[in-house]
Amino acid sequence: MNNLKTKSGVVNYFSKYLGVYAFLCIMVIGMTMISDKFLTVSNVLNILRQISVNAIIAFGMTYCILLGGIDLSVGAVICVSGVLTALMINAGVNVYAAMLGGILTGSVAGMFNGALISRTGIPAFVVTLCSQSICNGLAYIITTGKPIACNNETFTVFGNGYIANAIPVPVVIMLIIFALVLFLLVKTTFGKYIYAIGGNRDCARYAGINIERVETLAYTLSGTLAGVAGVILAARMYSGQPNAGDGYELNAIAATVIGGASMTGGIGSVAGTILGALVIGIMNNGLNLMKAQYYYQTIAKGVVILAAVLLDTYKRKMESRRQLEAAARMAEKDSGKTD
Amino acid sequence: MTAGMGKEDAMEEGLLFRAKGISKSFPGVKALQNVDFDLKAGEVHALLGENGAGKSTFIKILGGSYRPDAGSIEIDGKVVGQMSIQSSRNYGISVVHQELCLAPNMRVYENILLGRELKRMGICWEKEMIAYAAQALEHLNLKIDPLEMTDKLSTGKRQMIEIAKAVSYGARIIVMDEPTSSLSENEVDALFETIYMLKKRGVGIIYISHRLEELATIADRVTVLRDGQWVGTVNYHDVTREEIIRMMVGREMADMYPSKQPCGKEVVFKVAGLASGKVNDISFEVRKGEILGFFGLVGAGRTELMDAVFGVDKVFSGTIEMEGKQLRIRSPRDAMEYNIALVPEERKRNGLVLIQDLAFNMSLCVYHKLIKRGRLDKKRQRDMLEYYKNKFQIKTPSFRQMAGNLSGGNQQKVVLSKELSVNPRLLILDEPTRGIDIGAKAEIYKIISGLAAEGMSVICVSSELPEIVNLCHRVCVMSDGRIVKTIDREEEITQERIMEYTLGGGHE
Structure with missing residues (x-):
């Protein structure tokens, strides 16, 4: 009777992200055997702090990729928002107001992207590539190319502080944002419409969904989260640097893809993305503990992404085949009845 | 009995190709069952059948894109194994598709x-x-x-x-899939000339067409498929046109359509002077419980008209009224607020999110009602899903089944459920039975006439004449973006009449 949900939520969740979990387990077991420093509380918290900035951007990236688009501007937006925040604080603006200003800079950039993409039909790749270039230039012009130091303690605590003397502040921010974006994606019509548009844009239009609004909102969200990430990164580095976010967009895409998202849109979730970010974080941390050179880390990252995507594709094919067989069995039974 | 004739002919010389007992199934559909077909050198062998009869599946097997579940294929008297697209080409088979590559x-x-x-x-x-x-x-x-x-x-x-x-x-074997469907008269003549030349050179041609008229000019033999089954192979000049039609349509035709129920008198929906650039000067009305048909050739503007009514395309002038109240429709969402629903033409492109499950697709139009403050009303959703599943007999292992993994008929029922979930007073159906098998078609017809009998007003756009003739109370014939004729009297709704108005176009 109740065949809407045949598996319980928990089982369903784990089976959905089986690939990523398999990776996580293998890596955790491997690292624990190699290094006794790996599975310590301080190292785990350290990993979480290292992934927090990437995870926050990747959440926004997931929304864009779910729509069938992409946001290449996030790395550059990080630079602008960090630099502006540092500048404003140094100029004597209230710290919280300055941080809000930095975040809103990201929102504006995101809204610009979203409005252009949804209303002109220029591909997201092109639009965000352009805004990346523009933001990069802005960050250098504002700073004249030099880092802007900022040692205000109320500010730097957002990058380096701890809550209850144990949990790093960026980790807490990441978890709060995660809860928020997961809720938005799973529980609201906004989330449902994201899946509908990414899955079939024409169908979404005929279903009466305001595609322009949903798309603009999604890119605004991505820009806003990049703004948050920029503020945290500046706080962590005690300075706003014009090149702080270079290449972050690619790491965010990597986390999203490892987390099971399809680049053609419609498939994926922030729940997978946070695991994807974790996979990258653990891998980098493990290679660091093994004292491997940075270049090995990039090779490992490439291999892991490929393997994760292969596993995902295979899993999806099997699931589809299972469903087709079930439908065929039903048809068979049915025609048996009528014959 | 016509059935034996093909076999005798097959014994003759110059046999290029022979398929025996070909079967192929898809989820929920037996596309081909035990089909025989052969082709001689220098012959045009027409393959006929209604939509969904299995013609395109047969071509895809010939071209190597599908593998048959059973049956054998012989080329030049030698049995060939599984064919791939490459090996089919190496055997000298070439398919000229409807959409040119x-x-x-x-x-x-x-x-x-x-x-x-x-x-x-x-x-x-x-x-x-x-x-x-x-x-x-x-x-x-x-x-x-x-x-x-x-x-x-x-x-x-x-x-x-x-x-x-x-x-x-x-x-040496050329398959032509509806080659004349988008050609002008002169171009058709040129094509036939080319076909004659090919025949003289000993090329065998498998010719697929809906148009019986043109077969008289070129066809040597005819094979008819119906519901995926081989009905018969005959020499074209031994049979009459009527006999071929009877072979194509078969006996079930009579009970495919439910009898027409009388409809109400009051006008529910009224369009006057509507223009969108793609369609112009459109006026019509739909009564309570009425099924109004829209017929026209490809490009007549039927789908464009429905898109304009539903707010997908921008309307420049004209009025739309529902129960005497003027409507302002600027988007599909507006149309739905006014209780208008549209089942779009191509369900895979416009009607379904194929990579999402049934529950998602069926709820898509009403998610904003099912979700309140981030809480999905699961009971209401499940009730709705169960209601439509039972009402329309949707055959699916579960509501978690991806829409892409269902048969065409069940997919169409899912789209119908999705659209009906907004409680429409006017239901617009654009080609409601395209690409689904005969059994599912009959079910869809029953559903449509049932909805009308309950008092819903229905617009049915179709390019299948039997569908229009047997289902609709009145018919609007469209040509070149305009309504050229509205047939009001039920007894005047015949295939001949409608075709006359369609081809007469604006000359009236």
């Missing part, structure tokens, strides 16, 4: 030699390629410049290029 951005000679360019040490020899293409075109007496850009040519000429390409491959 030419790259529009390349020149004619490049298209003719695509994938087998003439090379020396890895470098393409343009001069030789052009000469080769020119010769291939000459061979069929075609006056086409091999250097012309492909997208500059008419559909008819492009089709000729496809045929020239097939012949230059050394194809």
Whole structure:
């Protein structure tokens, strides 16, 4: 009777992200055997702090990729928002107001992207590539190319502080944002419409969904989260640097893809993305503990992404085949009845 | 009995191709069951059948894109194993599809030699390629410049290029899938001339068409498929047109359609002077419980009209009224607020999110009602899903089944459920039974007439005449973006009448 949900939520969740979990387990077991420093509380918290900035951007990236688009501007937006925040604080603006200003800079950039993409039909790749270039230039012009130091303690605590003397502040921010974006994606019509548009844009239009609004909102969200990430990164580095976010967009895409998202849109979730970010974080941390050179880390990252995507594709094919067989069995039974 | 004739003929000389007992199933559909077919050199063998009879599946097996579940294929008397797209081509089979496979951005000679360019040490020899293409075109007496850009040519000429390409491959079996469907009269004549020439050279042609008229000019033999089954193979000149139609339609036709119920008098929906640029000067009304049909040839503007009514396309002038109240529809969402629902033309492209499950698709139009403050009303959703599943007999293992993994008939029922979830007073159906098998068609007809009997007003757009004739209370005939005739009296709704108005176009 109740065949809407045949598996319980928990089982369903784990089976959905089986690939990523398999990776996580293998890596955790491997690292624990190699290094006794790996599975310590301080190292785990350290990993979480290292992934927090990437995870926050990747959440926004997931929304864009779910729509069938992409946001290449996030790395550059990080630079602008960090630099502006540092500048404003140094100029004597209230710290919280300055941080809000930095975040809103990201929102504006995101809204610009979203409005252009949804209303002109220029591909997201092109639009965000352009805004990346523009933001990069802005960050250098504002700073004249030099880092802007900022040692205000109320500010730097957002990058380096701890809550209850144990949990790093960026980790807490990441978890709060995660809860928020997961809720938005799973529980609201906004989330449902994201899946509908990414899955079939024409169908979404005929279903009466305001595609322009949903798309603009999604890119605004991505820009806003990049703004948050920029503020945290500046706080962590005690300075706003014009090149702080270079290449972050690619790491965010990597986390999203490892987390099971399809680049053609419609498939994926922030729940997978946070695991994807974790996979990258653990891998980098493990290679660091093994004292491997940075270049090995990039090779490992490439291999892991490929393997994760292969596993995902295979899993999806099997699931589809299972469903087709079930439908065929039903048809068979049915025609048996009528014959 | 016509059935035996094909077998006797097959014993004759010059048999190019023979398929025996071909079967192929898809989820929920038996597309082909035990189909026999053969082809002699220099013959045009027409393959006939209604939509969903299994013609396209058969072609795809010939072309190597599908593997049959059972049956054997012989070429030149030798049994061949599983065919791939490549090996089918090597056996000399070539399919000229309805949608032509030419790259529009390349020149004619490049298209003719695509994938087998003439090379020396890895470098393409343009001069030789052009000469080769020119010769291939000459061979069929075609006056086409091999250097012309492909997208500059008419559909008819492009089709000729496809045929020239097939012949230059050394194809001896050419399959033509509805070759005349988008050709002008002159182009059809040119095509037939080419076909005669091919016949003389001993090429066998499998000719697929809806148009019985043109078979008289070219067909030697005819094989009819119905519901995936082989009905018979006959010499064209031994039978009458009526006999062929009877073979195609079969006996179930009578009980496929439910009897028409009388509809109400009051006008529910009224459109006056509507213009969207693609359609102009449109006026019609729909009464309570009425099924209003819209017929027209491809490009007559039926889908464009429905898109305008539903707010997908912008409307420049005209009024739309529902129960005497004027409506302002600027988007599909507006239309739905006014209780208008549209089942769009191509369900896979416009009606379904194929990579999402049934529950998602069926709830899509009402998610904003099912979700309140981030809480999905699961009970209400499940009740709705169960209601439509039972009402329409949707056959699915579960609501978690992906929409893409269902048969066409069940997919269409899912789209119907989705649209009905907004409680429409006016339901617009655009080609509601395209690409689904006969059994599912009959079910859909029952659903449509049931909804009308409950008092819903229905607009049914269709290019299948029997559907229009047997289902609709009144019919609007469209041509070139306008309604050329509204047939009000039920007894005047006949296939002949409608075709007359369709072809008469604006000359009235």
